[in-house]
Amino acid sequence: MSGFALRLVLLHPSRWGVRLAALLGALAVGHAVAAPPPAYRFTLLEGDAMVIDGARAITAAPGLVLKPWAIVETKADSRIVRIEFADGSMVDLGPQTRIMLAPRGFAPREKMLPALYLLSGWVKQSSAAGAPAAGLVTPAIDLLPFSGVVVVQASAPLHRVFVESGRAKLVERRRDGERLSFGSGEMYAAEAAAAGGVAPRPSADFIDKMPRMFRETIPSQAKRYEDATVEAAALPAPEYAALRDWLVAEPLIRRDFPRRFAVLARQKAFRSGLEANLAQHVEWTPVLYPPPPPAPQPQPPRQP
Numbered sequence: 001m002s003g004f005a006l007r008l009v010l011l012h013p014s015r016w017g018v019r020l021a022a023l024l025g026a027l028a029v030g031h032a033v034a035a036p037p038p039a040y041r042f043t044l045l046e047g048d049a050m051v052i053d054g055a056r057a058i059t060a061a062p063g064l065v066l067k068p069w070a071i072v073e074t075k076a077d078s079r080i081v082r083i084e085f086a087d088g089s090m091v092d093l094g095p096q097t098r099i100m101l102a103p104r105g106f107a108p109r110e111k112m113l114p115a116l117y118l119l120s121g122w123v124k125q126s127s128a129a130g131a132p133a134a135g136l137v138t139p140a141i142d143l144l145p146f147s148g149v150v151v152v153q154a155s156a157p158l159h160r161v162f163v164e165s166g167r168a169k170l171v172e173r174r175r176d177g178e179r180l181s182f183g184s185g186e187m188y189a190a191e192a193a194a195a196g197g198v199a200p201r202p203s204a205d206f207i208d209k210m211p212r213m214f215r216e217t218i219p220s221q222a223k224r225y226e227d228a229t230v231e232a233a234a235l236p237a238p239e240y241a242a243l244r245d246w247l248v249a250e251p252l253i254r255r256d257f258p259r260r261f262a263v264l265a266r267q268k269a270f271r272s273g274l275e276a277n278l279a280q281h282v283e284w285t286p287v288l289y290p291p292p293p294p295a296p297q298p299q300p301p302r303q304p
Helices: 003-011 013-032 203-209 240-247 264-268 268-276 283-289
Strands: 038-045 050-055 056-058 071-074 080-085 092-093 096-102 118-124 140-145 146-155 158-172 176-183 187-191 197-199
Touching: 071 080, 118 197, 118 240, 176 187, 240 268, 264 268, 264 283, 268 283
Parallel strands: none
Antiparallel strands: 038 080, 050 056, 050 071, 071 096, 080 092, 092 118, 096 118, 118 146, 140 158, 146 158, 158 176, 158 187, 187 197
8 A cells, every 4th residue: 555545544544444445355356366167077967977075975967076086987877977177178988987086196197197097987088179188097008198089998808999089198007018109090909918909990899889979079068067066966875885896996096995985984884895805905904903002101110
C-alpha cells in the first residue's frame, strides 16, 4: 500500500477502508490462479465399473475424480470406461479389465513414470496433441512413453500390443529388458515367458477379440466435467477373493497392501484368506502375527 493510500485510510477509515478493501479484493480475484485439472477423472462410462480407493470400494461414475494408486476394475458388461489425465492423454478400458493408477515403485522411463499398471484385460491409451502419453506397465512388458494410439491386451498366457497410430517402444520385463520398437499398423505378441515378436499387421484373432468400442475414435470428454463434483456411491468392502489377484501380484505392486488393507484383515473371512495363502504374500505376516512387545529392561538399583 502506498503512503498516500495509507494516509487516506487513517484519516477516513470508514469510507476509504471499505473502498480499498473492495479494490484489493477485485485485484485478488483478477490475479487468482485457476485450479489445476484433476490428475485422473472418469469421463465416459458405458457399463459397470468399480473403484477401490484406499480400502473402500465405490461405484465408478462419469465426472468422478480418482486418486493415485486407485484400482479400477470393469465388469463383463462394460462396453467402455474412459479415464482422462491432466496432461490431456486418456485411457479406455475394455470389459473385465483391472488397472492401478500411478503404481508406486517403478523408475521413470524417458523422464516419465508409467500412467498405470495393467494387471489383466484391455487398454487403449491415447496421447494428447503435442505431448507423449506416459505408457504403462504389465506383468510382462513396459510400454514406454509414446505419441499416438496404442491398444494393449494383457493376460496370464498372452500379451499383445497394437500400434493404431504413431510409434511405440516396449521392454520385455521377463526377458532381461529386451527392447523392441514398432510403428503404425504393427503388432507385438508374446506368449507366457517366451520372446515376443512384431508382425506387420494385427492377427485376425486379435481384431476379433478387441473391444468393439476401441474401433471408434471418441474425442476427449474432459470439458463436460471440468467443473463437476461427483460423490461416489459406496459398495460393500472388498472380500479377499476379489482382491486376491492383486494381493499375490509382483512385489512392487503389493508391498504397500498390508498398510493399505490392514483394516480389512480385521474381518474374519478376509483374515482367513490371508492366512490360507500367506506363502504367496509373506509381507502380511507382521499384520497377522505381530511380534510381542519387547520385555521391560531391569532398572539399575538407586545409589544411596
